[in-house]
Amino acid sequence: MMQQVRYVLLAVAVLLGGWIVPTQQAAADIDEDIALGAKASAAKERGEGCVEPTEVMRSQHMKFLLHHRDETVLFGIRTKKYSLKNCISCHVSEDQAGNYIRINSEGQFCQECHEEAAVHLDCFQCHATTPRKK
Amino acid sequence: MSKPTSNDAPDFARRAFVAKATTAAGAAVVAPGLVVTAFAKPADQPVSAKTRWGMLIDAAKCAADCTACVDSCGDQHGWRDESVGRPEQHAQWIRKVGLRDTATGHVTSVPVMCQHCETAPCADVCPTGASYRRPDGIVLVNMHTCIGCRYCMMACPYKARSFVHQTLTDQLPDTPRGKGCVESCNLCATLIDESSGTAPQTACSAACQKDGNGAIVFGDLNDPNSEISQRLKKEPSEQLRADLGLNTGVRYQHV
Numbered sequence: 081m082m083q084q085v086r087y088v089l090l091a092v093a094v095l096l097g098g099w100i101v102p103t104q105q106a107a108a109d110i111d112e113d114i115a116l117g118a119k120a121s122a123a124k125e126r127g128e129g130c131v132e133p134t135e136v137m138r139s140q141h142m143k144f145l146l147h148h149r150d151e152t153v154l155f156g157i158r159t160k161k162y163s164l165k166n167c168i169s170c171h172v173s174e175d176q177a178g179n180y181i182r183i184n185s186e187g188q189f190c191q192e193c194h195e196e197a198a199v200h201l202d203c204f205q206c207h208a209t210t211p212r213k214k
Numbered sequence: 215m216s217k218p219t220s221n222d223a224p225d226f227a228r229r230a231f232v233a234k235a236t237t238a239a240g241a242a243v244v245a246p247g248l249v250v251t252a253f254a255k256p257a258d259q260p261v262s263a264k265t266r267w268g269m270l271i272d273a274a275k276c277a278a279d280c281t282a283c284v285d286s287c288g289d290q291h292g293w294r295d296e297s298v299g300r301p302e303q304h305a306q307w308i309r310k311v312g313l314r315d316t317a318t319g320h321v322t323s324v325p326v327m328c329q330h331c332e333t334a335p336c337a338d339v340c341p342t343g344a345s346y347r348r349p350d351g352i353v354l355v356n357m358h359t360c361i362g363c364r365y366c367m368m369a370c371p372y373k374a375r376s377f378v379h380q381t382l383t384d385q386l387p388d389t390p391r392g393k394g395c396v397e398s399c400n401l402c403a404t405l406i407d408e409s410s411g412t413a414p415q416t417a418c419s420a421a422c423q424k425d426g427n428g429a430i431v432f433g434d435l436n437d438p439n440s441e442i443s444q445r446l447k448k449e450p451s452e453q454l455r456a457d458l459g460l461n462t463g464v465r466y467q468h469v
Contacts, residue, residue: 149358151260153354153356153358154346154348154356155260155261155348155349156255156260156261156348156350156403156406156407157257157258157259157260157407158257158404158407158408159257159258160257165387165388168387205381205392205393206357206382206385206390206391206392206395207385207387207390208384208385208386208387208390210387211387212386212387212388
């Protein structure tokens with residue numbers, strides 16, 4: 081009886097181990113592969129984070145943006161935290177000539193994740209996709 | 215029992231009372247003993263009715279062949295030289311209007327843009343509340359709520375609003391614009407909001423001082439010491455279509 085339980089536990093452990101390790105690996109791959117943007121990458125290297133922890137930003141960024149949008153449009157509050165303009169200035173990448181790449185183009189910070197999650201990104205029908213030209 | 219009033223007639227006595235009450239409450243909350251100057255709203259503070267932004271345009275100084283204000287507005291907000299669509303449908307936030315006196319032949323030229331009315335007809339008719347007046351007197355379109363019905367364009371006596379007919383690209387960071395929304399002069403609200411600590415200027419008034427003839431003065435109508443208030447007190451001025459009783463934020467001289 082005890083022998084059987086031991087076998088079952090071992091089997092479970094092997095199965096779990098085989099499942100957990102690749103999942104963690106996949107999460108790490110997303111972090112490594114994503115085009116964070118020039119300033120955001122530099123900040124990450126310095127050990128600084130986004131305006132909220134990454135997990136919070138991943139699931140809640142749209143709520144922060146919507147709330148800040150109403151405060152800005154209706155009451156003229158233009159703080160940088162949670163402002164779309166500030167997101168873009170940090171997460172935009174540059175090409176080899178030093179020109180900004182549109183943040184909603186393929187492989188860029190906003191677009192890559194939205195494509196993965198199959199969520200349509202319509203901010204940029206009206207909003208600028210790059211910071212003001214240097 | 216007071217006489218019932220119709221819904222469309224604003225009760226100015228009540229407005230004045232509410233404005234005074236909120237201003238007093240605001241002053242007490244912000245910092246006791248500290249008077250916040252009109253042109254220094256910190257970025258994290260909401261706009262207040264203590265300020266009312268406005269402009270004074272002197273037609274005697276405005277030259278018919280000068281378009282410095284129109285060009286700078288187009289550059290500031292990204293509507294200049296639109297490449298898509300038909301020219302007659304292009305956005306026009308500000309335009310030069312010429313008036314010729316048929317008896318004398320004298321031509322008067324002035325820029326006309328959103329007049330930032332206190333009782334804005336555009337905001338009155340807007341079915342979604344997208345057209346609104348900020349407490350500091352700036353009349354704006356909330357493009358997130360605008361459904362593009364263009365009712366406001368019909369209501370505006372100054373023909374100040376434009377509708378975007380085409381898909382746009384390369385908008386500027388400070389001026390989001392898009393197809394299906396109505397837009398108009400926003401009195402450079404972003405410049406004003408981000409001017410913390412300094413006296414703000416709109417793109418048109420700055421260009422008029424620099425490249426034009428100094429015909430446009432921008433400032434706070436509620437501040438008795440501002441240049442615009444001083445001049446409005448001393449010199450005669452008028453509102454366009456004053457008969458409509460809209461109490462415009464943009465005033466004219468020598469029209």
